[in-house]
Amino acid sequence: MIEEEVSTIISVIGKSKEELANISKKLHLGLSAEEMSLISSYFKNEGRDPTDVEVQAIAQAWSEHCSYKSSKIHLKKYIFGIGREKVVALGDAGLVSLDDDTAIAFKMESHNHPSAIEPYGGAATGVGGILRDILSMGAQPIAVTDFLYFGTKKVKGFPDPKFIEGGVVAGIRDYGNRVGIPTVSGGIVYSEMFSPNVLVNVGCVGVVDKKKIRSSAITEPGIVLIVAGGKTGRDGIHGVNMASAVIESGEEDITTVQLGSPITKEPLIHAVLEANEKNLLFALKDLGGGGLSSVVGEMLEAGGMGGKVYLEKVPLKEASMKPWEIWISESQERMLLAVKKENVNSVLGIMEDWDITSSVIGESENGNRLRIFYNGAKVLDLESQFMTSPKLYERPSLIEEKRIVQYLPSFPNNFAKLLLGMISDRNVRTREQVVRQYDHTVRGSTVIGPLAGIVGSEGPTDASVIRPNWNKVNGVAISHGSNPFYSKIDPYSGGKAAVDETVRNLISVGAEPLGFSDCLNSGNPEKHKVMGEFVEMVKGMHDSAYSLDIPFVSGNVSFYNEAGRRRIPTFPTILGVGKVEDIRGAITPDFKDPANDIYLVGLPTTDLAGSLYFRRLKKDGGRVPYSDPRTLKGRGWNLLNAMRSGTVNSAHDVSDGGIATTISEMTVGSEIGAALDVSALGLRTDFALFSEPQSSWIVEVRSGREKEFVKYMGEDAIFLGQTQQSALAITRGEDKILTVDIDQIRKKWKRGYE
């Protein structure tokens, strides 16, 4: 039976709720008294008390981070079922189809809590972790993405936001650049709402030959388990428990801090892909939250197997580690490979060739029990099913009815000044200080990166496009959508707006949207209001994605972003991927030639709540812009067809700051301005120019193709004017609204850079 020398027996049988809660606290398990009671009665049935290895393992598996216990019911109801016929496979990352042979694997994940404590390491290991998720599917990573939310004011007891921003960006830069995967897309939002709760949402996209897709399920006995990559250390113990609780202050438990080692990961990617290419891997999974404990349990459970593991065979950083520490350590850069006996030597040989540490640690067995040994002593003996199925919660939720109060700003008297202010706004102006620190051309496949236009004066793009195969002409488009400002006012509409923006961005480059991944950021789910916001958000995401028939194939939930008694709004970051049939037809926003027609595809709105215009006026009022997925689908796919037929020169979707900033951004990467008359838009001029209508684009039409374009778009295209040399001039019939030089626009947009 269980021997005591190597592991401690934790006495739980017959203990009161209070005593159980204390045990949870003392051992940093993060479990409720109720959950501890479940453990207690399980072991009562087994006729013995558990070891420390066992309770620690269960605590890992049952953490919010690993089990999604507060969100799963809602995700199942609203998110998981959509567009199923378009999903190629699901796992650590989700897959959609690029062409007959190739699938796209992608996923987004948050690394909010670690980054709040140690921005550099937190962000770096976030990138490391998301890369492993893609690798777990057998896919070659082709792009990294990062969506960042920074605070704007210092909160006592927490680091300065500037320090956090510097650390986060450096962490992503140093990790992404060193592993050699281009960081090509993302976003940055600055708002007081994120002081001190900085959010770091990272994504990764990969491609895989459909015949080489691997699952993580071990479905046969006698499959050998190999741990490969970094060694196992004390770093990162209890990370998942931390991500499942509110941070009390800026300084936290040191054992959870990790910096990551990209040069361990870089060859590991090659080696794992080589082994997969040679069909040597039966299954694989990355070691993330919960370490070996979660991964071994989940792989066996998924295939209906039991198994055994010998902990002394795990390569360690520190010899003195206790068995429970080895079992739950979250050390970075590790993969678990499940390999048929006859292939073990070949796999170990490939690891050796790439100078990577690897070791056989156990194997699968018939039955449903997982047994762990340490130097001959059994330290864990559990049904894997018990570990991997925690109690799910349908936490009470409260949906607040908000009264809509209208607000009508006084009519602006200087439109030029207003526009230039918006262009240089922190949330609009160039992100070059960040994106130019990220290598976005490595791998030599970046067709459209974060910046495009004349060399030396590039402007922003909407989505990036990667050509994954040099022998084909198709490409993968990658973009994001997120609007915490809308979400804060109305989580339902914010959820829809995020989907709308993601789709808009993909269509802007000429890509057909294929699938979404999401990072759901929120506060403490035990609060009824927070849970209410959460439910509203996923409903909004559902309603849009369902109408569009586009699946969410992966994602992650981050609750408890409530440090410093301040909480973030509940909102999603969405990562979208799309397909560009022929990269030679991909489209960028920079205006291409003078004297071309410019159209608005869409309609301005009178809903201005949460818009940049109102935010700059420090006003709130009315509703947030309304996104109708059917309109999006109709207009968007018509525009896509117009693009594919070659009628479009340039396109940019309308987002922060409305039509006026959108057009301004199109001048940045070119030497070309525009002369526009906005009378056709109706509405007050400020609403026409600065409202943020959903499902809308500004399009420069190719000369000679105007009629065709209009035929594709029908009434959805409103003629605004033409491109011209050097200045942006806007009139309303006879009235001059503004004239600004495009050099001045570029200067404002570049504010703070160079």
Add this chain to the structure above:
Amino acid sequence: MEEGIRVNREVKVAIIVMEGTNNEEEAYQSFKHSEATPEIIHLKKLEDRKKKLSGYDIVCFPGGFSAGDYVRAGAVMAARIKSSLMRDMEEFVESGRPVIGSCNGFQTLVELGLVPNVDGDGRLEAALAPNMSNRFEARTVYLKINRGNSLFLREFKEGEVIKLPIAHSEGRFITRDKEVLGKIIKNRMNVVSYVDGSGKEAGYPWNPNGSEHNIAGIANKNGNVLGLMPHPERVFYKYTESDWTREINGTGMGNRFFTSAVQFVREKF
């Protein structure tokens, strides 16, 4: 865009990697699409004598962050080569066959003393220091081609201005002394220089790292070794140049570096 047909003689390319080298994929594809036969070789295999450089026609040091660039970009890679296979490397260079290093590969060649090597004694004559901006710089730069006798630049016109991407944090080319710089210029070894859009020498960001004399790339005297900070292997096709949507016709700028070298081998060896 189809893979090319193999003509005449097989041209074997050794692409040398270690942990952290990460531009080998685009280097591999660029050579492959130039009708050569590239092979990615881990430095360990050369150290262990499981592979020998003499079996190859071209040696390529790709970019990346070998050993994480932790000590100094390219330093660990160079130190390992020096301690175990410098003789082989020198013989390869002396044989006149092409050697190219871009970015981290350039840093490695400089640390090996293979470029500029104006005195021919292998003493270190140059270094690539941290960028003057003190940050990683990813951007497209304009470059002027001063062909000299570089075998990699045979397909360019003298004085031609081209565009290539850069992505590095240690690219500031510095020579040991004025004398070395003087000899580089006199021997026309500074074959690639940073310029602005009109082809004139200019400061940051046109010269993205503060290199002496705007030097972006340098050849050895003999012209068979080329080290450069920009990345020709990333723009083998037009469609990965950053401004291709404004200027759709033509072939990728990087293409010509590779075809030059592969053709050279076919003609001379």
Add this chain to the structure above:
Amino acid sequence: MVKLRITVTLKKTVEDSEGDSVKKALKLLGYEGVKEVRAGKIYFITLVKGSKKTGKEFCEKLLANPVINECVVDD
């Protein structure tokens, strides 16, 4: 004129990939007896006036992150 030397290293509990990579390289260069390498940054700062205390402030405000770093000021 005050001259300060500020040394920033990773805490012992934090893994040092740079140090590890130097150690590996030295071993490959034939130095078998290298037991440990820890890497860090050093700043030589000249102040018109100030003291060790000023240096401590530099650590806190800019040069080090207390969660992972140790910062030593010498004058």
Add this chain to the structure above:
Amino acid sequence: MVKLRITVTLKKTVEDSEGDSVKKALKLLGYEGVKEVRAGKIYFITLVKGSKKTGKEFCEKLLANPVINECVVDD
């Protein structure tokens, strides 16, 4: 057991962009009296056996490029 401290800095003749940017950052934090900042790397190396001479070899073979660096070994 031998403990070495190896300090690698840029030569005085080479512009130190990192040092300059630290100086700039300190000024932005309000420290007007910062005259100069030079940045460098420091390695703490533990050897089973060896001497300062071994450290000098590390400098030559790996840690410094004589064109731009100075390398000082202390024990």
